Amino acid sequence: GNSVTQMEGPVTLSEEAFLTINCTYTATGYPSLFWYVQYPGEGLQLLLKATKADDKGSNKGFEATYRKETTSFHLEKGSVQVSDSAVYFCALAQGAQKLVFGQGTRLTINP
Amino acid sequence: GAGVSQTPSNKVTEKGKYVELRCDPISGHTALYWYRQSLGQGPEFLIYFQGTGAADDSGLPNDRFFAVRPEGSVSTLKIQRTERGDSAVYLCASSPQAGPSYEQYFGPGTRLTVT
Numbered sequence: 001g002n003s004v005t006q007m008e009g010p011v012t013l014s015e016e017a018f019l020t021i022n023c024t025y026t027a028t029g030y031p032s033l034f035w036y037v038q039y040p041g042e043g044l045q046l047l048l049k050a051t052k053a054d055d056k057g058s059n060k061g062f063e064a065t066y067r068k069e070t071t072s073f074h075l076e077k078g079s080v081q082v083s084d085s086a087v088y089f090c091a092l093a094q095g096a097q098k099l100v101f102g103q104g105t106r107l108t109i110n111p
Numbered sequence: 112g113a114g115v116s117q118t119p120s121n122k123v124t125e126k127g128k129y130v131e132l133r134c135d136p137i138s139g140h141t142a143l144y145w146y147r148q149s150l151g152q153g154p155e156f157l158i159y160f161q162g163t164g165a166a167d168d169s170g171l172p173n174d175r176f177f178a179v180r181p182e183g184s185v186s187t188l189k190i191q192r193t194e195r196g197d198s199a200v201y202l203c204a205s206s207p208q209a210g211p212s213y214e215q216y217f218g219p220g221t222r223l224t225v226t
Contacts, residue, residue: 099146
């Protein structure tokens, strides 16, 4: 079945550091790929998405590229801020957009 | 506008009891999803509705779990004979329609604790 594996956390960085959170997936066919974020005390929000191979999703300085050859969708940001502290979930969907999530990566940014 | 709302925000119940969890989707959204999130894990799909009908209930863990959406708007997730393993945060999401082009908007969740 479909599955998503994320880099284990927690991840702690200093402000302005470069961020990478790894995500790989297993799926038949060509799923859509997503990153969701959960800020402290808030619900899950869509951060970015890509619906086909080589697409790049981007939002709020975050980027992720759909790599079919490596079945990956790694999240990157060039310079993180304290306000980026949150839990990040990689997810995939096929068909009717039933989401399959990774286990989440808790990110803490220190000033 | 109003987002997805879920009630109650917290529910504590005794093992063996029956519970109902409610989801109010964004007005006009035809697709509605239920997920369950255990501590330290990502959400797991339970069931999804397109309109009034359950289009995919493959994630319901057993026949103690049931969900309805009688008028195509509000949905209720019902759990019979609750067990301690049912303790989790239950999330609801809605989208304008089903499909990868449509974002799912999540509610804040209901934290269920079975004692």
